[in-house]
Amino acid sequence: MSSHDVIVIGAGVVGASVAWHLAALGARRVLVLDRGQVGAGTSAQSSGILRTHYSVPENVALARRSWTVFERFAAYLGDDEASAGLVRCGYLIAAPDGPKRDALQAALAGQRAQGITVNLLDAQQAASLLPICRFDDAALIGHEPEAGFADAYLVATGFARSARRLGVQIREGVEVQGLCLEGGRVAGVVTPQGRFTAPVVVSTQNIWACEIERWTGIALPVAAERHKVLALQGPDPYTREMPVYKDLGSPGMLYCRSYGGTQMLVSEGVAGQALPGPDNGPGDIGMDDVLHIAEQVSARFPSYATAGLASSWTGVYDVTPDWNPVLGALPELPGLVLGCGFSGHGFKLSPAVGRVLAQCALGLPTDVSLAPYALERFRSGALLVGRYGVGAVS
Ligand SMILES: Cc1cc2nc3c(=O)[nH]c(=O)nc-3n(C[C@H](O)[C@H](O)[C@H](O)COP(=O)(O)OP(=O)(O)OC[C@H]3O[C@@H](n4cnc5c(N)ncnc54)[C@H](O)[C@@H]3O)c2cc1C
Known part of the structure; x- marks a missing residue:
């Protein structure tokens, strides 16, 4: 003992x-x-993915404090060799007209109230950041420059x-x-x-x-819930300079980011597969699952209609009510x-x-x-x- x-x-x-x-x-x-x-x-x-975009103010406060650690991870730890693998590419989030637009507007206002820089973009400005994506149906587009992804x-x-x-x-x-x-x-x-x-x-x-x-x-x-993640190789690269993208208008509320510098990492932001118990081992990703996500991707990223599946994996969330x-x-x-x-x-x-x-x-x-x-x-x-x-x- x-x-x-x-x-x-x-x-x-x-x-x-x-x-x-x-x-x-x-x-x-x-x-x-x-x-x-x-x-x-x-x-x-x-x-x-790292963002302070949340509609729950307490989460914004925690994410904001965390971002200040991610952006100076080695100095924070006092370890020159430490790296978070941070890619500071920003975060773009778009909603069509309707309740999601209202929620987005309120969440952006909440971020601003906590002193976070968020910008409203029109479709043209958004396309200049993420040219592989179409924004013609977006009623509201928010951009958080101090965001991105890490490892x-x-x-x-x-x-x-x-x-x-x-x-x-x-x-x-x-x-x-x-x-x-x-x-x-x-x-x-x-x-x-x-x-x-x-x-x-x-x-x-x-x-x-x-x-x-x-x-x-x-x-x-x-509860344990399994989620599926795909990496797609499209004809147009999803570069590291391009922002993370959250598509509130797609049925699966897709999120996408650059992966390996040219590929797109994509997954759905809705409920996943409920598991009977805790098990983070790999699960099946059937062709139906791939097609379901790929259809949503090509609706938003037209050139990705011809994208190939580079890799895929599953991961498990610990979900509360x-x-x-x-x-x-x-x-x-x-x-x-x-x-x-x-x-x-x-x-x-x-x-x-x-x-x-x-x-x-x-x-x-x-x-x-x-x-x-x-x-x-x-x-x-x-x-x-x-x-x-x-x-x-x-
Ligand atoms: C597919 C996927 C995508 C995600 N994407 C994002 C994202 O983009 N952005 C984001 O912010 N978050 C994301 N998340 C969530 C985020 O990754 C997790 O919330 C976070 O990594 C959880 O860390 P953790 O330390 O709680 O859990 P874990 O990393 O699972 O660690 C728990 C540890 O506890 C140990 N353990 C459990 N029970 C015992 C025991 N009895 N005895 C000894 N050891 C035990 C396990 O072995 C394990 O190592 C994602 C998660 C998944 C699965």
């Missing part, structure tokens, strides 16, 4: 960020346990390496099988390698957060802090989330209030839903 100040379960991009921030805030004996390897969970499957695996391993340099112990291949409870509070974790004690345990287990429910009996509504995360301590079980349920948009929040969860674990005031993200909201009905309704735009 060994004792620690804080134990983190899970070394994905969120757990690694929590671990680094714990050490940076002065925690001495921090232990991270992962049954696999750092960053090899769902973080490795991420599309990596979630690089960020997870970057946080982890710097955390180790600050003294954090990260043990891979160690599965947490339960929580130790003493006097009505969490006192550590149980593993096949023995017990590890700590007065605070932070769970950043993503789709495996359902284990918390099994261990404690506290209902945690996080309002598509927003559960963050913070549980009043009913002192000593346990949760960071899960990121619902397909957790990478862009991970630096700021890591810091607020570390603050919470150490009993410090948090940079932003965690009250809106409390698990309690699923019991009280005070869900965290913005103008876009439930979904990953949030």
Whole structure:
């Protein structure tokens, strides 16, 4: 048995960020346990898109704080070798007339209210940034210049390496099988390698957060949902200089970005395939799925009607009923802090989330209030839903 100040379960991009921030805030004996390897969970499957565009103001605040970390990742970590793989290409989002336009307008106003630069573009201006795309049916186009995409695996391993340099112990291949409870509070974790004690345990287990429910009996509504991602090689390259594009007008609410400098990474922003349990292994992508996405792509990017499929993969989201995360301590079980349920948009929040969860674990005031993200909201009905309704735009 060994004792620690804080134990983190899970070394994905969120757990690694929590671990680094714990050490940076002065925690001495921090232990991270992962049954696999750092960053090899769902973080490795991420599309990596970074934006502050949200209709939920709390998410805007977390994304904005996170962006300031992504844009100076090496300096933030104090590690010259660290890189987030950031491509600062901007973010373009377009809506046709109707409710999506109204939601977009409100979300852009919300971003501006938080001091974020967002511009309204006409179709011609948008086409000058993304000439492979048609905008003739767009009623409103927003452009966020300080946005883009990065590499979630690089960020997870970057946080982890710097955390180790600050003294954090990260043990891979160690599965947490339960929580130790003493006097009505969490006192550590149980593993096949023995017990590890700590007065605070932070769970950043993503789709495996359902284990918390099994261990404690506290209902945690996080469901695993598989999503499909395609890389297309079109006749016209989708270059790194071209912005990420969100198409609110397509049936699947497509998102697209440059991939490998010439290809298009594309996926749908609607509900995916519900899985019976947590499993981030590869799933099938049938020809019907490819055609379904390809039809939407060629409606928006005419020259991509002749695009070829370069590669494809699946990834799994940890989805909550309002598509927003559960963050913070549980009043009913002192000593346990949760960071899960990121619902397909957790990478862009991970630096700021890591810091607020570390603050919470150490009993410090948090940079932003965690009250809106409390698990309690699923019991009280005070869900965290913005103008876009439930979904990953949030
Ligand atoms: C296809 C896809 C596209 C995405 N695109 C974007 C995007 O464009 N932008 C964006 O912001 N977000 C995106 N996301 C979401 C984002 O990638 C995730 O929210 C984020 O990576 C989750 O990080 P995590 O640390 O919570 O989870 P994970 O990386 O899954 O880490 C959880 C870790 O916990 C470990 N673990 C679990 N249980 C135990 C246990 N009992 N004992 C020991 N270890 C345990 C696992 O082994 C795993 O390593 C996407 C996700 C997917 C799947």
